[in-house]
Amino acid sequence: MPAQQQNAGAPRSGAPKRGGRPAPHPSPSGDDRSLWATTAIRSAILNGEYSPGERLVEASLCERFSLSRFLVRAALQDLAGEGLVEVQRNKGAHVRKVSLAEAVEITQVRMVLEGLVAAEAAKRVTDAQAAELDEIRVLMRHAVEASEFRRYSDLNQRLHNLVRAIGSHQTAENILARLHGQLVRHQFAVSMLPGRLAVSLPQHERIIEAIRARDPDGAEAAMRAHIASVIDALHSLAEIGLS
Amino acid sequence: MPAQQQNAGAPRSGAPKRGGRPAPHPSPSGDDRSLWATTAIRSAILNGEYSPGERLVEASLCERFSLSRFLVRAALQDLAGEGLVEVQRNKGAHVRKVSLAEAVEITQVRMVLEGLVAAEAAKRVTDAQAAELDEIRVLMRHAVEASEFRRYSDLNQRLHNLVRAIGSHQTAENILARLHGQLVRHQFAVSMLPGRLAVSLPQHERIIEAIRARDPDGAEAAMRAHIASVIDALHSLAEIGLS
C-alpha cells in the first residue's frame, strides 16, 4: 500500500532507545515458526509496544523474539502487505503512521463494506443467531445504563463480529480485518468521546432490528448511518486536536 | 554494478513440460530487480501465461526470468499478499483459482467501493473532468452504434479509471486494484455475453450524468446499479456453465 504522504520526520523527542521491551517467550519454538513470527510482531504493534512511525530494526526484532532474520524479514513483508508496516528500500521498516485523513478514508471503506455485510446478514440470519443478536442488545442497554464503557466497547466488538459471521462474506471480511488493524489506535480515541455511548446505542439497536426483521436494505442503511456517525466523530477529533 | 549473478539454480534433467514459454527479457537487469521481479511475474499471470491452479515452481521462474530464487520467493510472497497466488507450506505456490462464488463476492465488494468512489467523484469533479466524462460518453455511444466490442471495453476501463481518479480515494483505489487483478479472466467472459453492450451503455450514461450533476447519492446509486447488473451477468454465466 503506497502511502500518500511521507513523513520525512525529524527524530521525535521520544526515546529511540527504550530501557527494555517485555520480551515475551510464550512459544519461541514449535512446528510453524513462520506464522508465529508474523503473529508475534503484529500483536506487538497492535498492543502499542511499537509506536506509529517507529523504526523496526531487523536485528532488534530477531533478538526480542528469538527469531532468525529470515523469519523476521518474511514477517515484515507480510505485515507490509497488511498495511501495518511500511518498508522502504535500503531504509528498513517502520510502523505505518495513519493520518487522520487516512483514518477517515479507511472508515469510509469500512462503512460501505460493513453495510454490505449487514445486508447479507439480514438475508441469511437464522433464528438462533437472531436470538444472540437480541441478547447483545439487552446487554448493551445494561452497559449504557451503568455507564460501563469497557463492557460496552466489548459488546460493540462482539456485535460487529457476529454480524460479520452471519453475513459470511469472506472477501469483505478479509478486507475489514486488514483495515481494522490499521486504526485500532484511532478507534479507541473515538469511543472515548463524551456522549458517544448514548449516541451509539440506538444506532446499534436499529441495526439489530433490521437484521432480525430480515430487511437487507434497512440493515445496510442502519449500519452505514452508524459508521457515518463514527466518521463525524473522527472529524470532531480533528478539531479538538487529538489524533 | 555487482558481478551479474549467474543462477546456478536448476541443473535438472529435461523439465520443460510445456513446449516453451515466451521468455521475455525486456529488462532483466536494472537498479531495482526486486520490484521488477514482482511486476514481471504478476503480468505473466495476468496475461494468462500461467493458468489458474497452475503450480509456480520457483526454479522454473528463476530460469524463465533470469532471477535468483531469493527474488522469486519475495515476489511470490508479495503476490500472495495481493491475492493473486496462494502458497501452501512445503507445497509451493499456485495461481489462485477464483470460483464463481468468489467472483461474485469480489464483484459485490467492487460494487460498494466503486459506489463510494463515484459519490466522492461527484463531490469533487472539476469542469475539465466533467468535459472528459462527456467525451467518453460520446465515444461510447459511437462504439455501441458500430458494435465495436473492443473499443467499448477500452472505454469502459477508461471511464472507471477516470471516476477513480476524480474520486481520489487512495484506500478504496488500492483495494479495487487488488481485486481487479483477481478477476480479469471472469470480467472478460462477462463482457462477451450477448446484449451486454446495449444494457451497459445507459447505465454508464447515468453514472456520468450524476457525477456531472454533482449528485453524490445519484452517482453512488447509478454505479451500484451498473455493477449489480454485472453480478447478475455473472450468475447467468454460471447457468450457461462457463466460468
Next chain:
DNA sequence: GTCGGCATAAGTGTTGACAATCATGCTGGC
C-alpha cells in the same frame, strides 16, 4: 494384480556469510 513400504528425486524452508547501501562523525582546508 495390488498393496504397503522403502529409496530416491523434486521442491521448498532456512541458514550464515558477504556485499551494497545508508547514516554518522571526523578531518582538513578555506
Next chain:
DNA sequence: GCCAGCATGATTGTCAACACTTATGCCGAC
C-alpha cells in the same frame, strides 16, 4: 566557524549452500 569529502559503523539486500518435507517410482510379499 563552516562545509566538502572521506572513514567508519550500522543496517539492509542478496546469495549459494544445506536441511527438511513432500511426491514419485520401484520392489517384493501376498
